[in-house]
Amino acid sequence: MTHMKRESWVLIGAMLLGVPLSLAGQGKPLTVTGVRGVTFGAVLPGVPRVVLRTDPANSGQFDIKGPKGGPVLLSFVLPLRMTGPAGALMPIAFGSSDAGFSATQSIGSQVGFDPKQPTTVIFPNNGNVSVFVGATANPGTNQRAGAYTATIILTVTYL
Amino acid sequence: MRSMTKLTLVAAALVLTGTLQAQTNNASITATASVQTPINVVGAQQLSFGNVFPGVNKTIAATDLTNAGRFDVTGQASSPVTISFTLPATLGSAGNTMPIVSYTGVHAQNNAQTGGTAFSPAAGASPSLNASGALWVWVGAQVQPATNQAAGVYTGSITMTVVY
Numbered sequence: 534m535t536h537m538k539r540e541s542w543v544l545i546g547a548m549l550l551g552v553p554l555s556l557a558g559q560g561k562p563l564t565v566t567g568v569r570g571v572t573f574g575a576v577l578p579g580v581p582r583v584v585l586r587t588d589p590a591n592s593g594q595f596d597i598k599g600p601k602g603g604p605v606l607l608s609f610v611l612p613l614r615m616t617g618p619a620g621a622l623m624p625i626a627f628g629s630s631d632a633g634f635s636a637t638q639s640i641g642s643q644v645g646f647d648p649k650q651p652t653t654v655i656f657p658n659n660g661n662v663s664v665f666v667g668a669t670a671n672p673g674t675n676q677r678a679g680a681y682t683a684t685i686i687l688t689v690t691y692l
Numbered sequence: 693m694r695s696m697t698k699l700t701l702v703a704a705a706l707v708l709t710g711t712l713q714a715q716t717n718n719a720s721i722t723a724t725a726s727v728q729t730p731i732n733v734v735g736a737q738q739l740s741f742g743n744v745f746p747g748v749n750k751t752i753a754a755t756d757l758t759n760a761g762r763f764d765v766t767g768q769a770s771s772p773v774t775i776s777f778t779l780p781a782t783l784g785s786a787g788n789t790m791p792i793v794s795y796t797g798v799h800a801q802n803n804a805q806t807g808g809t810a811f812s813p814a815a816g817a818s819p820s821l822n823a824s825g826a827l828w829v830w831v832g833a834q835v836q837p838a839t840n841q842a843a844g845v846y847t848g849s850i851t852m853t854v855v856y
Contacts, residue, residue, distance in 0.1 A: 575728055578728065600807065681726070686718055687721075
């Protein structure tokens with residue numbers, strides 16, 4: 534019984550010290566970093582500008598560090614419009630395959646998904662992934678000239 | 693021993709719950725765009741045939757800076773554009789018509805046609821605005837009045853459309 538007590542206390546102590554015996558990988562802190570914005574560059578009035586998620590220079594990119602081999606939910610908050618000079622607005626659209634998940638953090642190796650729908654992905658064993666984003670800017674024919682911006686938010690949740 | 697086992701399980705449950713509970717994080721990026729100057733077209737000068745005599749064709753060359761029709765275009769500097777036309781086949785006057793049998797065009801990056809390029813208005817063209825964002829387009833044509841063409845002032849509308 535004394536032996537049992539000792540084992541129990543060791544187990545409790547280990548747990549309270551934050552040393553999960555079989556869950557060390559899943560205890561990895563979850564971090565999300567906005568690496569690169571979506572850059573449309575020069576846009577002409579009346580001419581839609583498309584940025585593909587595979588565009589290495591202009592697509593948006595998030596890097597995520599998280600659970601090794603764990604399921605994770607990716608969900609975006611997407612803007613409908615970009616805001617420009619004096620409050621001028623320009624529509625921005627996201628297609629059903631404008632987001633891409635890369636388990637190797639390579640823009641050349643993505644699995645496309647719809648950024649408008651929460652999507653569950655499985656992390657690789659090293660726990661490092663990237664998410665790429667493309668979009669389309671739709672300026673009107675009389676779109677006011679100037680700089681336009683909008684914010685894209687990616688929320689990542691352990692499941 | 694039984695109470696100790698229960699305590700162990702409770703502690704384990706608490707720790708496991710803490711380890712596995714949903715964890716959320718987020719980050720944002722910015723979408724940016726630089727919208728260029730909208731394109732603008734002005735009908736700056738009418739295509740003027742002047743006096744026309746029955747049975748005598750009259751031609752105004754696109755290179756005629758005084759009588760050719762002219763459109764002035766402004767927009768984003770050095771940007772390529774596409775121009776197209778809606779061209780009338782006849783001029784009209786009080787129910788009478790007079791055929792326009794051909795059109796000619798010139799576009800240039802200055803208003804003197806220096807270095808200008810001839811083109812067919814019926815086919816359109818794809819010039820570029822100059823470094824200041826300007827372009828000039830001239831239109832000439834030939835009318836073919838009948839020998840019994842009714843006297844009067846004949847008019848028609850030429851429409852030019854410009855897009856980036």
